[in-house]
Amino acid sequence: MIQENVIKVNNLTKYYGKLKALDNIELEIPEGRIIGLLGKNGAGKSTFMRCILGFLKHEGEIEILGKPIKRHQESIHENIAFIPDVNSLDDRLTVKQTMDYVSAINSSWNNEKATELLTSSDLKPNQRVGTLSKGMKTKLYLLITLSLDVKVLLLDEPTLGLDIVFRKEFFNTILGEFYDENKTIIISTHQVEEVEQILQDIIFIDEGKIILQQDIEELKNQFSIFTVPSDQKEKLEQYNPKVINKTLGHVSAVLDSKIEITNAEVNRPTLSDLFMEKVGGSK
Amino acid sequence: MTKFKALLKKDLQISKKTLMIPLWITAGFYLLILLITAVAYFSGDLNLNLGDIQGTPPSEMINYIANLAIMGFPGLISLIFIIILTQGALNENIKNNSELFHRSQPVSIWYQSASRYIVGIAGNWFVLFAISIFNFIIVAIILAVANKFIFTIAFAGMLQSVISFMKTGLIIGSITFFFSAVFKDKAFLQGLAIIVGVQFLFIILNALMQWHLPLPLSYLMKLINASTPTSIEPEIFSENVSYYINEVWKRILINWNTLLQIGVSGVLFVGATLIYKSREIK
Numbered sequence: 001m002i003q004e005n006v007i008k009v010n011n012l013t014k015y016y017g018k019l020k021a022l023d024n025i026e027l028e029i030p031e032g033r034i035i036g037l038l039g040k041n042g043a044g045k046s047t048f049m050r051c052i053l054g055f056l057k058h059e060g061e062i063e064i065l066g067k068p069i070k071r072h073q074e075s076i077h078e079n080i081a082f083i084p085d086v087n088s089l090d091d092r093l094t095v096k097q098t099m100d101y102v103s104a105i106n107s108s109w110n111n112e113k114a115t116e117l118l119t120s121s122d123l124k125p126n127q128r129v130g131t132l133s134k135g136m137k138t139k140l141y142l143l144i145t146l147s148l149d150v151k152v153l154l155l156d157e158p159t160l161g162l163d164i165v166f167r168k169e170f171f172n173t174i175l176g177e178f179y180d181e182n183k184t185i186i187i188s189t190h191q192v193e194e195v196e197q198i199l200q201d202i203i204f205i206d207e208g209k210i211i212l213q214q215d216i217e218e219l220k221n222q223f224s225i226f227t228v229p230s231d232q233k234e235k236l237e238q239y240n241p242k243v244i245n246k247t248l249g250h251v252s253a254v255l256d257s258k259i260e261i262t263n264a265e266v267n268r269p270t271l272s273d274l275f276m277e278k279v280g281g282s283k
Numbered sequence: 284m285t286k287f288k289a290l291l292k293k294d295l296q297i298s299k300k301t302l303m304i305p306l307w308i309t310a311g312f313y314l315l316i317l318l319i320t321a322v323a324y325f326s327g328d329l330n331l332n333l334g335d336i337q338g339t340p341p342s343e344m345i346n347y348i349a350n351l352a353i354m355g356f357p358g359l360i361s362l363i364f365i366i367i368l369t370q371g372a373l374n375e376n377i378k379n380n381s382e383l384f385h386r387s388q389p390v391s392i393w394y395q396s397a398s399r400y401i402v403g404i405a406g407n408w409f410v411l412f413a414i415s416i417f418n419f420i421i422v423a424i425i426l427a428v429a430n431k432f433i434f435t436i437a438f439a440g441m442l443q444s445v446i447s448f449m450k451t452g453l454i455i456g457s458i459t460f461f462f463s464a465v466f467k468d469k470a471f472l473q474g475l476a477i478i479v480g481v482q483f484l485f486i487i488l489n490a491l492m493q494w495h496l497p498l499p500l501s502y503l504m505k506l507i508n509a510s511t512p513t514s515i516e517p518e519i520f521s522e523n524v525s526y527y528i529n530e531v532w533k534r535i536l537i538n539w540n541t542l543l544q545i546g547v548s549g550v551l552f553v554g555a556t557l558i559y560k561s562r563e564i565k
Contacts, residue, residue, distance in 0.1 A: 055564035104289030
């Protein structure tokens with residue numbers, strides 16, 4: 001089956017004054033995938049998402065569901081739901097007022113689902129959003145998003161500042177209640193270990209450039225972690241890895257899986273390992 | 284229209300507390316009057332008989348002036364609250380960190396802007412009108428008891444006063460709304476400071492260079508011009524009440540300045556929305 005692209009980006013460049021935040025990005029995002037957007041602080045992840053949402057002036061073209069978008073175009077938000085840091089909900093409204101507002105302006109709102117989710121949650125309809133804990137705000141934001149029948153979901157560090165229980169619950173709910181083969185989710189997060197299991201594709205972004213976009217399984221099969229005793233470090237160095245990690249009495253590096261090193265322990269890399277290899281550490 | 288109604292409802296819910304404050308202030312004011320009256324009554328000092336005051340103007344004039352004057356205080360309060368609400372209209376969500384949430388909704392920026400403009404200005408108009416009806420009833424009772432109540436004249440006085448304040452509110456609110464698109468905090472004060480700064484600069488330039496640059500504050504005052512009756516001759520007033528009231532209507536409402544005020548307000552709304560629209564959301 002041929003997967004259609006839900007988002008297509010051509011020559012996307014964004015400047016903040018003289019700073020080039022995005023550098024000529026070319027990208028196609030197919031439907032039905034869960035994609036991780038990984039980059040260091042200031043790499044351009046949030047800027048990229050805000051360009052897709054039509055929030056920022058930029059050079060280049062962006063197409064959503066086959067149609068080119070303009071800045072501040074209302075229809076963008078008919079097809080894309082966006083969860084930034086959950087603290088962006090309006091503190092002055094109550095839970096019910098927030099839900100009523102979103103339901104009235106979104107044609108894709110599923111009232112039955114919203115009622116069901118509200119009943120099963122411990123959110124009180126008349127409670128003011130400002131008095132909710134961060135965890136409860138997350139639940140409310142999730143409830144709103146899951147009640148919208150949209151094609152694309154953008155998550156920009158949505159679990160920042162949440163404890164591990166809420167973080168796990170957040171991603172499990174997204175996977176269980178929102179995702180199906182027709183929907184696309186793009187997740188930008190620093191807590192990559194927690195989403196690694198649900199991601200299908202990965203995009204590495206660094207200094208405004210897309211370093212890599214690939215299926216995670218393919219990528220993990222392509223590379224391995226090789227660990228050798230510290231006195232045999234040169235066995236790794238000959239392949240010029242970007243980073244060599246030191247552990248107790250051993251050194252390790254991410255290298256091409258096809259390489260063979262005698263006496264080396266070979267393991268499957270994590271996303272963090274692959275990120276370090278592709279992008280490198282802090283300069 | 285469903286979307287616009289939802290926006291209006293949401294913006295009213297957000298501004299409800301602020302909009303209600305003038306009502307509480309009026310209630311407090313009346314409570315104070317009642318308290319003072321009660322104290323005066325029980326201490327035997329209460330003397331309320333407008334008909335007995337020497338040189339009392341005609342009842343028509345009392346009815347007119349009483350209703351005109353009693354709206355002065357609520358009118359000023361209304362102007363203050365129009366400034367308070369409109370100066371945060373297009374920047375409050377940024378301060379509250381909820382701009383991303385609101386701008387991620389599928390609704391036109393023009394609708395969003397119009398809803399906040401209407402709530403900030405018309406919301407306060409509605410409250411002012413509610414207070415004026417309440418004031419009108421109170422004054423009517425006092426006049427009926429102490430002098431003579433003439434509905435048409437009393438109502439005209441009240442309405443002319445309220446409409447004057449509404450017009451002033453429209454232009455001040457629109458200017459402040461425009462500032463809210465330009466400045467992220469304390470929009471009214473920052474905008475005013477710039478106007479005053481330009482005023483002084485132009486005064487200095489005019490004096491030094493012998494130029495005739497128009498002074499922004501003078502223009503604004505002319506534009507705001509509320510045109511309430513400043514002096515009333517009792518004889519002329521009682522001889523031809525309806526003529527006098529019609530003349531005031533012409534000065535308040537049916538003139539070019541009203542059209543200009545509406546036009547300038549429209550331009551300020553459009554300008555503010557375009558600035559708001561051009562802003563990047565980071």
